[in-house]
Amino acid sequence: MSATASPPRDYICLACQAAAPAYKSIHLPSSLSVKAIFKTIRSAFLTCYISYLHSPPATMAYPKPSPLPAGFLDGPAPNLIISRIDFKKTPLPEYQDLYAVILDNVLSPEECNMLVAAAESTTGGKWERAMVNVGGGRQRLDEGTRNCGRIIWDSPEIVAKIWARVEASVPELQRLEKWPKVTGNGPTRRNEVWNLTRCNERMRFLKYSKGEYFKRMPCHSAITHSFC
Numbered sequence: 001m002s003a004t005a006s007p008p009r010d011y012i013c014l015a016c017q018a019a020a021p022a023y024k025s026i027h028l029p030s031s032l033s034v035k036a037i038f039k040t041i042r043s044a045f046l047t048c049y050i051s052y053l054h055s056p057p058a059t060m061a062y063p064k065p066s067p068l069p070a071g072f073l074d075g076p077a078p079n080l081i082i083s084r085i086d087f088k089k090t091p092l093p094e095y096q097d098l099y100a101v102i103l104d105n106v107l108s109p110e111e112c113n114m115l116v117a118a119a120e121s122t123t124g125g126k127w128e129r130a131m132v133n134v135g136g137g138r139q140r141l142d143e144g145t146r147n148c149g150r151i152i153w154d155s156p157e158i159v160a161k162i163w164a165r166v167e168a169s170v171p172e173l174q175r176l177e178k179w180p181k182v183t184g185n186g187p188t189r190r191n192e193v194w195n196l197t198r199c200n201e202r203m204r205f206l207k208y209s210k211g212e213y214f215k216r217m218p219c220h221s222a223i224t225h226s227f228c
Helices: 009-025 034-054 109-121 156-169 185-189
Strands: 081-084 101-104 132-135 138-140 149-154 175-177 193-195 202-207
Touching (some): 109 202
Antiparallel strands (some): 132 138
């Protein structure tokens, strides 16, 4: 394992499970300092962790998406329809300085089905209950606000292909300057110019069964970093 490689999350989880019995079996003299106790426990964990890195169990299956056909999502959208929202003509006129656009038919029905199937293959077909962000990288289940299934799948390659299909349709998003209702007041005060380079690689698939919903709630931004 190279110094820059990141271990799969499954390895870490399995290592924690394996290390738990080791923690219970450690006999620590009462004279040990707190620092020494933590050092001993950390050593037990690392021993189990390294063992899993070099010899993972045969039953472990790290989630991988089912293969998509060659050329998947290459080329333009099949029949792209652009609908820009004029909030002054909606029941939400107070949002008139905000921005929203609906892009229909970015993917064909067949492409949608293949993409959902690939997403399901990363979780063994299981849809977790969608959580609500509460800040500080934390989430909690709040079915009074959000009640649906969810799959999260990171794929820079697929997202880049989707963005390539729609990029030319939203030229107003290529450069954001003095638009505090969209970027927030900070960038405007600092005279910042934001150039859109890509979309967030984190895809979120939501599944609504009968009676499920996503009620109105404030949204939060997420910042990722591009490296040139």
